[in-house]
Amino acid sequence: MTTTTARASSPPPAGAMGESAPRPRRSSRAPLDPRLVREVRAARAHVARTTALGLVQSACVITTALVIGWIGARLLVDHQLPQHAPAALGLLVMALLIRASAVLAEQRTAHRAATEAIADLRGRIVSHAARLGPRAAAGRGADLTALATTGIENLRPYLVGYVPQLLLSATVTPLCLLTIAFLDPISAVIAIVTLPLVPIFMILVGKLTMGRSERLIADMRSLWTQLLDLVDGLPTLRALGREHGPEKVIATLGQRHRASAMGSLKYAFLSSMVLELLATLCVALIAVSIGMRLVYGEMDLAPALAVLVLAPEVYQPLRNVGSQYHSSTDGLAAVTATFEVLDEQVPADGTIAAPDLRTSTLALRGVSVRSREGSAPHEATLRIPPGQVTALTGASGSGKTTAAQVLLGLLEPERGQAEVITADGTSTPISSLERRSLWDQLVLLPQRPVLPGGTIGSVLAAARPEASAAELEQAATAAALGPVIDERGWDADLGRSGQGISLGERQRLSLARALLSPAQLVVLDEPTAHLDGATEQIVIDLIRTLRDQGRTVLVIAHRSRLVEVADHVVRVEAIAEVDR
Numbered sequence: 001m002t003t004t005t006a007r008a009s010s011p012p013p014a015g016a017m018g019e020s021a022p023r024p025r026r027s028s029r030a031p032l033d034p035r036l037v038r039e040v041r042a043a044r045a046h047v048a049r050t051t052a053l054g055l056v057q058s059a060c061v062i063t064t065a066l067v068i069g070w071i072g073a074r075l076l077v078d079h080q081l082p083q084h085a086p087a088a089l090g091l092l093v094m095a096l097l098i099r100a101s102a103v104l105a106e107q108r109t110a111h112r113a114a115t116e117a118i119a120d121l122r123g124r125i126v127s128h129a130a131r132l133g134p135r136a137a138a139g140r141g142a143d144l145t146a147l148a149t150t151g152i153e154n155l156r157p158y159l160v161g162y163v164p165q166l167l168l169s170a171t172v173t174p175l176c177l178l179t180i181a182f183l184d185p186i187s188a189v190i191a192i193v194t195l196p197l198v199p200i201f202m203i204l205v206g207k208l209t210m211g212r213s214e215r216l217i218a219d220m221r222s223l224w225t226q227l228l229d230l231v232d233g234l235p236t237l238r239a240l241g242r243e244h245g246p247e248k249v250i251a252t253l254g255q256r257h258r259a260s261a262m263g264s265l266k267y268a269f270l271s272s273m274v275l276e277l278l279a280t281l282c283v284a285l286i287a288v289s290i291g292m293r294l295v296y297g298e299m300d301l302a303p304a305l306a307v308l309v310l311a312p313e314v315y316q317p318l319r320n321v322g323s324q325y326h327s328s329t330d331g332l333a334a335v336t337a338t339f340e341v342l343d344e345q346v347p348a349d350g351t352i353a354a355p356d357l358r359t360s361t362l363a364l365r366g367v368s369v370r371s372r373e374g375s376a377p378h379e380a381t382l383r384i385p386p387g388q389v390t391a392l393t394g395a396s397g398s399g400k401t402t403a404a405q406v407l408l409g410l411l412e413p414e415r416g417q418a419e420v421i422t423a424d425g426t427s428t429p430i431s432s433l434e435r436r437s438l439w440d441q442l443v444l445l446p447q448r449p450v451l452p453g454g455t456i457g458s459v460l461a462a463a464r465p466e467a468s469a470a471e472l473e474q475a476a477t478a479a480a481l482g483p484v485i486d487e488r489g490w491d492a493d494l495g496r497s498g499q500g501i502s503l504g505e506r507q508r509l510s511l512a513r514a515l516l517s518p519a520q521l522v523v524l525d526e527p528t529a530h531l532d533g534a535t536e537q538i539v540i541d542l543i544r545t546l547r548d549q550g551r552t553v554l555v556i557a558h559r560s561r562l563v564e565v566a567d568h569v570v571r572v573e574a575i576a577e578v579d580r
Contacts, residue, residue: 031166031321031328033335040120043159046113050164053102054171060099061172061313062179067092069306077301106164114159121155121338122148131346133410143225144341151334158331162324169317176310183303183310186293187286191314194282198318201274202325235503275322279315286311347412350431354438357520357552359423361385367406367416369399375575377403379416382570386520389543389553391566398572400556404523407554408442409435442521447529448503449510456481456509457490463513471516478545479512480538481505504535511542522546525556540565 036043067088074080082089125148177195181188227250287308293299362384368375376399384390384407392400405411406418409430418430420438430438451459460472467475476485484505494501501509507527514522524543528536536559543565546553557563 032163033332035339036117036335040117042113042116042120046110046117046159047163047167049109049113050106050167051171053106054164054168055175056102057099057168058172058175060095060102061176061310063095064092064099065176065179065306065309065313067095068309069302069304072305073300073302107160110160110164111156114156117159118152118155122152125152125338125341128342128344128346132344133347133405145228146225147334147337147341151337154330154334157324157327158334162321162328162331165317165320165324166328169321173314173317176313180307180310180314184290184299184307186289187307187311190286190289191282191311194285195314195318197278197282198275198315198322201278202271202318202322271325272323275319279312279319282315283311348431349435350429350433352428352432352434354433354441355420355422355426355428357420357441358386358550361421362407362521362552363419363421364403364407365417365419367403367413367418369402369406369411370414371399371402375414377572378575380570380572383568384521384552384554385568386552387547387550388567389547389555389565390568390570391563392554392556392570392572393558393563394572396558400572401525403572404525404554404556406430408444408523409433409438441519442523443514443517443519444523445507445510445514445525445527447526449506451494451506451509453494455491455493456485456488459494459509460512460516463516464518467516475512475516478515478538478542479508480535481508481512484508508535508538511539515542515545519551521552521554523554523556526558527555528557528559528562536561 032047037047038044071082071085071088071092074085075082125144129144173195177188177191180191290299290304290307294301294304364377364380364382367380368378370376378399380399380403382390382392382403392403394400402411406413407430409418412431419427420430420433421427452462453459454462457472460476461467464471476482484501488501507529511524511527514524527543528539540561543553543555543562547567555562555566557566563569
């Protein structure tokens with residue numbers, strides 16, 4: 001057993017490596033975020049479809065107004081009943097039915113489009129966060145979880161409520177206004193003069209509530225972060241007798257979130273009342289003008305009735321846009337937060353296929369990665385020969401996991417290079433390799449394993465689908481899973497991320513999956529951290545079995561028994577900035 005020493009410091013926080021964390025940007029004030037339309041297919045189709053349906057509704061509204069004006073004038077002036085004009089009645093009924101169908105189609109397709117757009121963006125957030133690597137996502141897991149779940153859901157009222165009304169204001173309002181101008185120019189002038197009052201009051205309400213949606217999303221994400229961190233660390237808090245106390249922080253965040261949400265509701269009701277009153281007064285001005293001219297005989301009854309029907313339709317879409325303003329700010333804030341994540345630079349992937357790790361050596365040569373206190377690791381040099389067990393040791397926070405992440409291509413070093421050396425001595429930097437071709441040849445078992453959903457049998461079989469029942473049984477026995485299977489059975493549902501079994505049992509199930517996997521390189525990060533002494537011997541035997549199979553094993557270890565089983569030992573040590 002050979003021993004090598006490499007100096008390192010504690011793992012750096014998010015935003016290390018000399019890169020500053022992305023600064024939050026204010027939500028775009030464009031009512032329809034162009035990035036959403038440009039990059040999300042469901043949103044783009046929703047906008048096009050809603051615009052077409054808006055044109056259909058505009059035609060139906062204008063047809064309805066003209067027919068009602070004509071029928072009303074015949075009834076009041078010529079005393080002819082509506083049933084004497086069946087063609088006009090048929091046209092009116094058809095226009096109303098088509099408009100109702102267009103509204104129904106708009107609502108149904110809006111919900112479907114919102115669901116598809118949210119699913120699309122949620123998938124992009126998760127996959128992009130994975131491509132950013134563990135260093136970029138360090139300390140942000142709960143925050144990204146909150147954004148990908150409840151945060152992105154704020155797009156639903158935005159796409160279902162606000163966007164359709166915005167597009168109706170761009171179709172129904174101008175077309176109805178042109179029709180009014182053709183029927184009665186005076187009423188059109190009144191409408192043109194009073195129409196800007198609606199957006200003016202919308203702007204005033206917007207200035208009153210400016211920043212409220214951003215604060216609401218920030219409070220929600222802070223609350224989710226605290227909750228998820230508390231749940232994740234609850235076993236440790238209970239072990240230390242500190243389980244009482246954090247609930248006060250959660251209660252404070254909850255009260256802040258509740259106050260922010262209730263404040264948004266208060267302003268929403270207030271703005272709706274103001275806009276409703278304003279639209280009513282504007283329509284009343286047109287009605288008074290028409291009434292006075294009808295009294296003095298300066299206007300015919302048919303166009304007057306048509307204008308009275310059209311006037312509310314001019315203001316209604318804009319009024320609805322104002323009432324949906326808070327949905328727009330929430331949605332735009334969610335879009336901004338989403339694209340802040342998606343705009344973060346992803347490490348470039350290589351183009352060279354990774355060589356066969358069965359005959360290749362992985363190595364670090366003078367690798368250093370910046371941290372808050374210095375470098376982690378600092379000028380680390382190590383070699384992992386094929387078919388042997390290499391142990392990476394050092395004090396807690398000395399950079400062992402960071403070195404492994406650089407070695408696996410998950411993290412770019414500040415200095416030095418990670419490389420793979422073939423049997424003929426050809427050296428290729430890890431950064432030049434196509435990451436997927438490298439990762440397909442390895443298995444990574446972190447300290448807290450994450451398992452796919454399913455039963456014990458299906459989760460174990462997923463490691464090697466072609467494995468026989470006897471091979472599954474053998475792997476389960478080697479990992480000491482027999483008592484768990486005897487008690488629960490092969491068909492026991494593990495739940496989300498294996499929550500149905502203990503952390504130690506998850507660790508052993510993950511080890512059994514690693515034993516079944518055909519991957520050449522097996523990376524174990526503290527595989528005995530949650531196991532007792534008796535089970536620790538089982539893990540050591542599994543490592544020996546992997547070595548006997550000719551597989552390469554990298555063990556990040558603290559315990560001496562794990563170090564003793566290794567063929568090579570590399571020790572990393574901390575170095576602070578003042579020591580450099």
